[in-house]
Amino acid sequence: MARREVNPFVKSALEYGPILLFFIAYLRLKDRTFSIGGTDYEGFIVVTAAFIPLLVAATGAIWALTGKLNRMQVATVILVVVFGGLSVWLNDDRFFKMKPTMIYLLFGGILAVGLLRGQSYLKYVMEEMMPLQDGGWMLLTRRLMLFFFGLAVANELIWRSFATETWVYFKTFGLPVAMFAFFMMQGKLFQDYGVEKDEG
Structure with missing residues (x-):
């Protein structure tokens, strides 16, 4: 399609x-x-x-x-x-609460496999949105991999240590805000490694 x-x-x-x-x-x-x-x-x-x-x-x-x-x-x-x-x-809410952990471990693991092979799998997904030099893609991929692993740990700590309502707020607002903040903090990387698109 x-x-x-x-x-x-x-x-x-x-x-x-x-x-x-x-x-x-x-x-x-x-x-x-x-x-x-x-x-x-x-x-x-x-x-x-x-x-x-x-x-x-x-x-x-x-x-x-x-x-x-x-x-x-x-x-x-x-x-x-x-x-x-x-x-x-x-009838056990623990499985659903573990879902973000599994998602971030999966994504972080996929990026890690690519890095071990000397490749940025992130580049294949996001290259159209923000063209970067290869060095920039590798650096961004490494940072995002660590960020995903950090989110997995954070999710585990929160759902195991706090009430369900706290976890729901974290999942609904905390995770998206953290993701937004991560990319906002990469401004210098985008500036240093950005590639101008060809016009015409």
């Missing part, structure tokens, strides 16, 4: 809408318990059960509109289905 342009607002709504809806639903249902099929489920588990198909549908809509999904989106959906499904099936 050919890649197509889509309204940025629509794309952002499909990417971040499920996460915000998860957050809102959690705040509304966190103190409630639901009895389904003779089993009691906390609000967090019920919200997780609703989030899984919502994310799958939103990702499917992105693919239908743009004709393409990046590897991060595909990996995220798979891990949400697996770990979210385990949480619902076993």
Whole structure:
């Protein structure tokens, strides 16, 4: 399927809408318990059960509109289905809380494999968005690899040490803000290693 342009607002709504809806639903249902099929489920588990198909549908809509999904989106959906499904099936919220850890370990590990092979896999994903010299890509990849591993550790510490509500705030706002801050802090790297696009 050919890649197509889509309204940025629509794309952002499909990417971040499920996460915000998860957050809102959690705040509304966190103190409630639901009895389904003779089993009691906390609000967090019920919200997780609703989030899984919502994310799958939103990702499917992105693919239908743009004709393409990046590897991060595909990996995220798979891990949400697996770990979210385990949480619902076993009625245990720990699996879903571990999902960000697995995502960041996976991404960090993939970048690490590329670096060991003398390659920047990040370049293949982001080169169109920000052209850099090869040295810049290697440096950015190394930094992002360490950042991903750091996020994995942070997620483990927070979900194991704090209440579920604290983890939900961290996942909904802390992780995106941390990612934004990371790239904002790479300004000097982009300046030193940036490559001007050819015009015409």
